[in-house]
Amino acid sequence: MSRPSDHFDSPAPQAPAPNDDGIIVQPKLGFVGWLRWFWRQLTSMRTALFLLLLLALAAVPGSLVPQRAADPNGVTQYFTDNPSLAPILDKFQAFDVYTSVWFSAIYLLLFISLVGCVIPRAKHHFDALRAKPPRTPARLSRLAGFQKRTAEVNVGAVEAVDSARKLLRKSGYRVVVFSSADKNGHETASVSAERGYARETGNLVFHAALVGILITVGVGGGFGFSGQRVVVENGGVFVNTLAAYDSFNPGRFFTENSLDPYSIKLDQFTATYETKADGAFGQPIDYNAEVTTQERGQAPQQSDIKVNSPLEIGGTDVYLLGNGYAPQITVKDPNGKVVFTDSVPFLPQDANLTSVGVVKIPDGLAAQLGMIGFFYPTQATSTTGAFYSTYPDDDYPVLTLNVYDGDLGLNGGVPTSVYSLDTDKMTQLTGGTTGVQSIELKPGDSQALPGGLGTISFDSVKRYASLDIHHDPTQGWVLLFAASALAGLLISLFIPRRRVWVKASENADGTLSLEYAGLARGEDPRLASAVAEIAERHSKVLSDVPAADTNA
Amino acid sequence: MTLDEYSIFFLYAAIVVYAVAFIAFALDLARRSSQVSAGNSVGIDGTVTTAPHVLETVGTAAGAGAVGASAVGSGAASAGTTAVVERPESVVSTSTAGRASATDTGETGGSGGTSTLKGGRVAADGSVSKRSLSLRLGMAFTVIGLALEVTADVLRGIAAQRVPWANMYEFSMTGTVLIVGVFLVVNTRVDLRFLGTFITGLVLVLLGISTVNYYVVIAPLPPALQSAWLVIHVFVASLGTAFFALGFALSGIQLLQSRREVSGSALKFLKLRFLASLPDSTRLENLAYRVNIVGFVFWTFTLIAGAIWAERAWGRYWGWDTKEVWTFIIWVIYAGYIHARATRGWRGSRSAWLAIIGFAAVLFNFGIVNVFFHGLHSYSGL
Numbered sequence: 001m002s003r004p005s006d007h008f009d010s011p012a013p014q015a016p017a018p019n020d021d022g023i024i025v026q027p028k029l030g031f032v033g034w035l036r037w038f039w040r041q042l043t044s045m046r047t048a049l050f051l052l053l054l055l056a057l058a059a060v061p062g063s064l065v066p067q068r069a070a071d072p073n074g075v076t077q078y079f080t081d082n083p084s085l086a087p088i089l090d091k092f093q094a095f096d097v098y099t100s101v102w103f104s105a106i107y108l109l110l111f112i113s114l115v116g117c118v119i120p121r122a123k124h125h126f127d128a129l130r131a132k133p134p135r136t137p138a139r140l141s142r143l144a145g146f147q148k149r150t151a152e153v154n155v156g157a158v159e160a161v162d163s164a165r166k167l168l169r170k171s172g173y174r175v176v177v178f179s180s181a182d183k184n185g186h187e188t189a190s191v192s193a194e195r196g197y198a199r200e201t202g203n204l205v206f207h208a209a210l211v212g213i214l215i216t217v218g219v220g221g222g223f224g225f226s227g228q229r230v231v232v233e234n235g236g237v238f239v240n241t242l243a244a245y246d247s248f249n250p251g252r253f254f255t256e257n258s259l260d261p262y263s264i265k266l267d268q269f270t271a272t273y274e275t276k277a278d279g280a281f282g283q284p285i286d287y288n289a290e291v292t293t294q295e296r297g298q299a300p301q302q303s304d305i306k307v308n309s310p311l312e313i314g315g316t317d318v319y320l321l322g323n324g325y326a327p328q329i330t331v332k333d334p335n336g337k338v339v340f341t342d343s344v345p346f347l348p349q350d351a352n353l354t355s356v357g358v359v360k361i362p363d364g365l366a367a368q369l370g371m372i373g374f375f376y377p378t379q380a381t382s383t384t385g386a387f388y389s390t391y392p393d394d395d396y397p398v399l400t401l402n403v404y405d406g407d408l409g410l411n412g413g414v415p416t417s418v419y420s421l422d423t424d425k426m427t428q429l430t431g432g433t434t435g436v437q438s439i440e441l442k443p444g445d446s447q448a449l450p451g452g453l454g455t456i457s458f459d460s461v462k463r464y465a466s467l468d469i470h471h472d473p474t475q476g477w478v479l480l481f482a483a484s485a486l487a488g489l490l491i492s493l494f495i496p497r498r499r500v501w502v503k504a505s506e507n508a509d510g511t512l513s514l515e516y517a518g519l520a521r522g523e524d525p526r527l528a529s530a531v532a533e534i535a536e537r538h539s540k541v542l543s544d545v546p547a548a549d550t551n552a
Numbered sequence: 553m554t555l556d557e558y559s560i561f562f563l564y565a566a567i568v569v570y571a572v573a574f575i576a577f578a579l580d581l582a583r584r585s586s587q588v589s590a591g592n593s594v595g596i597d598g599t600v601t602t603a604p605h606v607l608e609t610v611g612t613a614a615g616a617g618a619v620g621a622s623a624v625g626s627g628a629a630s631a632g633t634t635a636v637v638e639r640p641e642s643v644v645s646t647s648t649a650g651r652a653s654a655t656d657t658g659e660t661g662g663s664g665g666t667s668t669l670k671g672g673r674v675a676a677d678g679s680v681s682k683r684s685l686s687l688r689l690g691m692a693f694t695v696i697g698l699a700l701e702v703t704a705d706v707l708r709g710i711a712a713q714r715v716p717w718a719n720m721y722e723f724s725m726t727g728t729v730l731i732v733g734v735f736l737v738v739n740t741r742v743d744l745r746f747l748g749t750f751i752t753g754l755v756l757v758l759l760g761i762s763t764v765n766y767y768v769v770i771a772p773l774p775p776a777l778q779s780a781w782l783v784i785h786v787f788v789a790s791l792g793t794a795f796f797a798l799g800f801a802l803s804g805i806q807l808l809q810s811r812r813e814v815s816g817s818a819l820k821f822l823k824l825r826f827l828a829s830l831p832d833s834t835r836l837e838n839l840a841y842r843v844n845i846v847g848f849v850f851w852t853f854t855l856i857a858g859a860i861w862a863e864r865a866w867g868r869y870w871g872w873d874t875k876e877v878w879t880f881i882i883w884v885i886y887a888g889y890i891h892a893r894a895t896r897g898w899r900g901s902r903s904a905w906l907a908i909i910g911f912a913a914v915l916f917n918f919g920i921v922n923v924f925f926h927g928l929h930s931y932s933g934l
């Protein structure tokens with residue numbers, strides 16, 4: 001079957017013959033010889049097995065330490081928690097296991113081995129598909145499921161074998177008939193049949209599909225991108241352009257003009273929470289983002305985006321991956337002039353959506369102001385006096401803010417996160433140890449800022465949705481290859497490949513000896529019973545032949 | 553009582569019945585060991601055949617009425633041609649008893665007709681064969697236990713108004729239902745009842761851990777789990793696990809068996825004499841392979857279905873999340889196992905070890921990764 005020489009079904013290797021001195025001398029290998037030898041090693045079953053097991057082993061560390069691609073915050077945390085170990089692990093790419101040199105080397109070698117293994121087999125199989133089944137062995141009695149029957153029927157060996165041939169053909173066997181007569185004119189005929197070529201086809205399809213997956217993921221993935229954007233209810237419209245993303249991860253071959261400039265506006269975000277079950281009170285049941293979208297040159301459209309049900313638009317998929325609160329905050333200077341008004345997305349901290357956010361006011365007031373805010377959708381006070389939230393919906397929303405003045409650090413040109421405030425060069429004016437009460441607001445409230453800087457108001461509670469926008473042109477191909485792999489696997493594991501022979505010989509007494517036997521090619525637990533069944537059916541066919549005039 | 557409380561009640565009842573089944577299966581193994589020690593031949597189906605010349609001595613003792621203790625039941629026949637069987641109708645006529653059931657390969661399983669508890673079969677040569685009561689009791693209790701557990705599982709599903717496999721407690725319940733179910737179904741084709749001790753033991757351990765540690769009250773599904781893929785992906789994964797569990801047991805016994813075959817006796821200190829009554833290591837290996845490839849196909853499907861679901865829910869089909877990593881590792885180990893069986897020098901014990909490592913990874917994935925590792929799949933409900 002042109003399988004690797006160390007395949008279980010390949011003939012056992014011949015030990016090199018010792019020379020005159022009784023010493024085994026390996027033949028001298030030239031450069032090409034060495035290359036051949038190396039290639040044979042690489043494409044052997046042993047190497048494939050070794051690389052497979054190595055791949056399984058190499059995948060383990062990536063589950064033990066956080067990975068940059070899946071969990072960047074976890075990696076930062078790991079560095080903080082293990083300051084001496086983390087840099088060493090990082091040297092070995094332990095935080096990027098699945099793109100690391102060593103992991104890549106293993107799977108690339110494995111796939112080289114795979115290709116080297118599959119190509120000769122594919123060629124061999126192609127030839128085998130057109131070849132005839134082999135000659136009937138002289139002695140069937142040593143083969144699997146051997147049966148010998150003697151039949152007193154009115155047909156000759158050739159006809160008997162012909163009916164066996166028809167029967168086998170109908171069962172999907174490829175057949176060839178042989179016959180000969182001895183010197184007394186008694187004929188011996190046999191049919192040699194083989195089936196289950198699909199087993200090898202399935203195996204090849206399976207392995208080729210794996211290569212297909214690797215190539216589409218590796219190359220095709222480079223044309224895609226993923227990006228994130230937060231949209232607030234009735235807030236700004238997102239237009240699909242590079243500048244509009246909060247964060248963006250392009251593939252290697254991404255070009256900006258592949259973005260289709262459609263727009264998305266969040267009309268309403270609805271979250272439904274469990275209100276009954278005591279163990280699950282407040283657990284989310286449903287999230288729904290109602291959006292208005294518009295593609296170039298088309299009318300606006302209303303759609304819903306839900307978890308598990310992304311929106312398909314402009315060649316991208318838009319997923320609802322997160323949500324939270326964005327309090328609408330307005331700051332005025334002492335003259336009542338608005339210097340800041342916006343819905344500020346706050347990051348949820350717990351299941352009841354206690355959220356933290358930052359307000360930065362660089363201009364318009366006597367000093368640069370920074371505020372760290374806490375938002376409690378359903379506020380309650382603990383026995384220690386601390387606030388917390390008891391329910392994720394906004395049943396009793398409260399916003400508290402600690403105010404800082406000083407240098408916001410925005411002027412150096414270094415990008416800073418909108419979700420964090422660097423208080424190194426600032427002084428705290430409210431909350432904490434300042435002795436001044438934190439600002440505390442309910443929707444509609446407004447309050448003076450400390451030091452006569454102006455006023456702040458909490459206008460309303462808004463929801464925001466965090467959207468992930470993906471484009472992966474190869475997804476469909478990957479699915480197709482995966483499905484072919486599964487189909488190939490089923491065929492190659494469960495379709496038995498077997499040879500069956502039926503031999504009929506005319507005896508001197510006019511009876512017919514019928515022999516049946518089979519040979520498994522690979523795993524075939526049902527071979528013996530299959531041969532028995534064929535024998536049974538064949539006997540039946542033969543006995544159904546109408547009695548002819550034997551004396552004729 | 554609420555529906556969930558009924559569910560818990562049935563689950564505890566199932567645990568008790570499984571425990572009884574476990575004891576019965578264990579008694580069967582003990583009986584096999586003692587019968588093997590006594591020099592009798594024991595079939596895969598637990599049938600003890602007492603050779604005629606041994607019968608001369610055993611038979612007289614047994615004939616005195618000591619046959620009641622069927623767990624260690626010995627032949628009940630006196631020497632020679634006349635059988636002293638308490639229920640004569642179970643005596644098999646000499647013409648058909650030629651195929652002593654002890655030499656049956658087990659493919660036909662429990663097809664021994666209606667022999668009675670205390671009775672035996674007398675073969676043409678005067679040998680007496682006797683089926684194992686404890687084995688049949690073990691199977692009966694397993695079926696009852698399964699019926700109770702299915703009831704518990706269905707009640708939980710009705711109470712929660714969704715499929716009962718959305719958190720660790722529910723996975724454990726549905727998963728063990730499938731393990732026992734697959735065991736029973738496979739038994740209709742091949743006699744694997746000798747694995748009863750392992751299967752009921754495994755199920756008892758899993759259910760014990762999950763009822764004590766993983767129980768959670770019924771809660772609605774978080775939005776990420778509200779998907780048809782939950783139904784498919786998790787169910788097929790559990791089904792795959794059930795086949796892997798059987799394969800694991802077969803490979804484990806295969807290793808012991810091949811040691812016994814090589815050295816004459818396996819790990820003498822363990823006194824695993826019942827091994828003599830089980831299939832030989834090659835047959836065990838073939839059985840393990842057939843079960844494991846079914847598991848592998850289900851696992852491949854799980855991997856693909858999981859990727860499709862991940863694409864729907866999280867926007868990417870593969871992200872090397874911890875759970876994804878372990879599902880992949882398991883898949884690669886079993887691919888290695890299948891390869892090993894096709895690699896010269898690796899068939900036999902070496903490939904069996906890979907099946908065992910594979911199942912260890914399955915258990916690790918379920919018991920450790922779900923509970924202690926962080927990732928997007930943190931839905932254990934704990």
Ligand code: HEM
Nearest residue numbers: 003043044045048113114117202203206489492887890894
């Ligand atoms: C990505 C790496 C690989 C994976 C995941 C893999 C997986 C599998 C699986 C699942 C099977 C059993 C199903 C079937 O027959 O189609 C199989 C069979 C087989 N594979 Fe691979 N394989 C890989 C690489 C290779 C390589 C590199 C070789 C060549 C050295 C190879 C040679 C074979 C052969 C000859 C069989 C048939 C085994 C038999 O006769 O039962 N495979 N492989």
